[in-house]
Amino acid sequence: MTFLTFLLPALYALIGLACGLPKLRQHAARVALVGVWTAPVLLVAILSSWWLFSADQSAPIYTSLLSALMLILVVFMAWVLVSFSQRYMAGEPRVDHYYRALMLTLAAVTLTLSSNHLLWFWAGWVGISLGLHYLLTFYPDRPRAILAAHKKFILARVAELSLLCAFGLLYWTHETWYLSEIMNQMYGALTWQEQVAACLIAAAALMKCAQLPVHGWLMQVVEAPTPVSALLHAGIINLGGYLVLSFYPLLQLSSAAIWLLLIVAGLTTVISALVMTTRISIKVRLAWSTSAQMGLMLLECALGLYELAVLHLMTHSVYKAHAFLNSSSAVHDYLTRKVAPDENPHFIAWGAAALFSTVAVGAAIWLWQYQGPMSPWLLMWFALTLLVAQWRSVPRPSAFLRLALTVIGLALLYGGLKSATGWLLHGHIPEHTVMAFGAEDIWACALFVVLFVLAICLRYLAHLPWVRRFSVTLFAGLYLDEWFTKLTLLIWPVSLPAYSKAKHHGVALIFPNLAKGWKK
Structure with a gap:
């Protein structure tokens, strides 16, 4: 079992080391491609062993379906990135260094995801940061990229120290290094050691996910090669969410840790989403989008929406990888939007949009018999309302009836995917601890209302003096990174x-x- 657990990290590590050998440097791209084609075979063996040894709680692999889903995602993303890099990085003078760092970083990622032992988990966490630092400084003659990498390096050391202290406190309390054993003992009131550990873990996750006000490095590392940006935004930055999900039985018992996530991640979601609208560069827009999406995912975790957070993590990874690897089509997309009619929705359009969105969301809640916080459905209602109200401001607007059916279908699909994810993770997730219209849910609803109102003002009331001043402040990122x-x-x-x-x-x-x- 132990041998199978470390097969996947060992494969990526050996391939990375092979890319740096003198005789294989010229063939580093092919060597890396062989590695990512071999990884799925080993993954099947690992997942098979997971089922066979699931009763062994002391096994080094964390017996959780979340780990299995994340490993599948990483192996798939590794194949996509290495395949894309075959042409994108062709001709680079230091391409062997790129593939070596990429494969070693993937080795560290898979080590973290497959580790049930806290020290191995931490070792992989550190390895990810060190490998990413080398990838971010691939072009050492770009001052902005170097500065951003330095900021990330310093922040990563603080997060790692926080995580190590948290793990030490958990070992002090439970006298075991195994994650599954510690989480199985999470019930009742927490000791002060566990309370501090929960807050430190939440802080480490916030730093890993580039939440305000330590977010600036994420927007400034876009000068790295595009596959590196895709790896960062589609995979590595999601590990903050994975950290919270893995330790959620502990975090849900700490109100301090939960409110730390609610406040910091919630404000980041609103601010980053608004700042994104002021950016022109496609990569910078995507970077601000990632910060907002990570904030929303951590907010979902704090609200107890475990299955929704897992679904968000998986879909965001695939979407953001596609967005970065397809960023070369930004000019075409911009020209397409320019020819679209620029019509401001009138009162009837807003009323019809609100009506159809209410019907769609209400039908989804009734069909899937949803019980829990209502803030996610409020956010869905806002999104669908904007979609319907702005239906004539797209290059090829469809018929209104077809749009209405699409809105209802989206709401039903949203509820269906959430229910399906909950069914898949049944037995692996805790029960909801946040009820509808509780303090946490009201806070999230208030944030979404503010986001919706300000977004409407920036889009349709840009002529007002206070909106212009606010837009300038947003363009400066609220000066939070200075x-x-x-x-x-x-x-x-x-x-x-x-x-x-x-x-x-x-x-x-x-x-x-x-x-x-x-x-x-």
């Missing part, structure tokens, strides 16, 4: 390597203080 940038430059100033071809006067336009230091 302090961390200054702190990073103070701790770890950006310095280019000697072989950099960047001109000093060009870098001086970005970092004038660095230029002064070079002159001295």
Whole structure:
């Protein structure tokens, strides 16, 4: 069992090391491709052993369906990224370094996902950060990319220290390093050690998911190769959500940890979604979108919507990978939107949109017999209302009746997928602890109302003076990243390597203080 558990991480690690061998450097792309084609075979063996040894709670692999789903996702994403990189990275002078770092990072990811032992979990977590740092600095002559990597490196060390302290406290309390054994003992009131551990885990997840105000690095690493951006946004950043889901039996018993997630992740969802509307660069828009989506996923976790968070995690990974790898079509999409009619919805359109959305959401709640927080359905109602109200502002608007049927179908599909995910995870997820219109649910509803109102104002009331001022503030990211940038430059100033071809006067336009230091 132990051998099978580490087969997948070992495969990716060996392939990564092979890519750096002198005799194989010129064939690194083919070596990596062989590795990702072999991984599914090993994954089948691992999942088979999971079923055979599921009764062994001390086994190194975490006996959870969530781990199995995540491993399947990672193996699939690895195949997609390496296949895409065959052409995208062709001709790069250091392509062997790229494949080596990519495969070693995937090895660390699979180690974390397949580890039931907290120390192995932490070791994989650290390995992911170190591998990602190398990938983010693949172009060492780009000052902004180096600065963003430094910010990520410093933040990652803080998150890792928080996680290590949390694991130490859990071991102190339960005298075991096995995650499954610790989570099985989560009931009743928590000790102070467990309370502190829960808050530290929540803080580590928030930092991993690039939540405000430590989000800036995520928007600034877009200068890395596109496959690296896809790996980061579609896989690695989701590990913050995986961390919360894995330790949810502990977190749900700590009101402090839950409200930390509710406040920070909730505000990040609103602010990042609004800031995204002010961005022009497709990659930067996607980066702000990732921050908002991760905030929403952590908010779902805090609301006790475990199955919805798992569904969100899986679908977001696939969507964001496609969005980054398909970012080259941004110009075509922009031109298509330009030819679309720009009509402001009138009162009748808003009324009809609200009516159809209410019918669709009500039918879905009744059909699937939903019981739990109502804030997710409120968000769905807002999204469907905007879709119907703006139906004539698309390049090829469909018939209104067809649109209405589509809205009802989307609501039913949303409820169906959530119910199906809950059925799939039956026995692996805790019961809902947040009731409809409780304090947590009201907080989430208030956030979604604010998001909806401000989005409408930015879209249709942009001529108002306060909206213009607010838009300018959003364009600056509410100036939330300035302090961390200054702190990073103070701790770890950006310095280019000697072989950099960047001109000093060009870098001086970005970092004038660095230029002064070079002159001295």
